[in-house]
Amino acid sequence: MKYREYLVQTLPDLAKTSVDLPSSLHIVGHVALVNMRTEDPQILASVGQATLGFDKRIKSVAVRIGPTSGVDRKPSFRLVAGDPRTETIHVEDGVKFKLDPLEITFSRGNRRERHLVGRQVKPGEVVVDMFSCVGQFAFHAASVEDVQVVAIEVSQRTYDYLVEGITLNGFGDRVKPILGDCRTKHPDGIADRVYMGFLHETNRYLPHALESLKQAGGVIHMHMTHPEREVETVSKGIQAICLEHGRSSSISSRRIKWYSPGIMHRVYEIMVST
Ligand SMILES: C[S@@+](CC[C@H](N)C(=O)[O-])C[C@H]1O[C@@H](n2cnc3c(N)ncnc32)[C@H](O)[C@@H]1O
Incomplete structure (x- = not known):
């Protein structure tokens, strides 16, 4: 019912x-x-x-x-x-997340996106999750065979849940948690794929995502909120940032959900090459 x-x-x-x-x-x-x-x-x-x-x-x-x-x-x-x-344990697609949902956002509207992570990530990849929270993207990525994940989270309380979640799921050292600001704490030159699940001026963090990617390139999933008419402007901005950092890019984007009246949450999938 x-x-x-x-x-x-x-x-x-x-x-x-x-x-x-x-x-x-x-x-x-x-x-x-x-x-x-x-x-x-x-x-x-x-x-x-x-x-x-x-x-x-x-x-x-x-x-x-x-x-x-x-x-x-x-x-x-x-x-x-x-x-x-x-404080609770939430289970999604067999993956466990520990959190207090009165203190930490676990978005209903991003469910499909979390589910997709497990299909996008390929066995053997190295993944960096720059805004990890309690592992929403990181843990779905880590569920794929032979994948290594670096999960960065700035809030101490949220980081503590992230660490508990790594143990709960038995990920061991396949998920390396880092406490701190992803602008200064990200690893350099190791990732095949970077998740940027943050919605406020996310493009300002893009140079750091590019630094995390392997020299040969990879994919960045960058989440943004803006009016629908700005998709082309945002895409051009992304391309410009990539070029400033000596990288070529091809970009596609998808709607995730209405964030607020007139404002759409989109994910930009940025294929970066040298
Ligand atoms: C809204 S949550 C998103 C969680 C998940 N990525 C998702 O999309 O469902 C954003 C998380 O990023 C963290 N965060 C914000 N700024 C950060 C920064 N500069 N470095 C690392 N983590 C950050 C916040 O503390 C929060 O836990």
């Missing part, structure tokens, strides 16, 4: 009022994350309690209370029902 239908059945009195019941939820480990337009504590508690019964994985329910902020992309949620312990 769909979540909204379930809520209408479970909370018939509330469903008859003008309250806009949520139509979807995002389950991260045992935590359900819900967007609701109301701030009424009684309504939030009712929807929270009902949500606990929607899926057997759900033990805690939180609602969004503000935007995601800061360089570490901290979300803003408040617990409204269930277990206050929201």
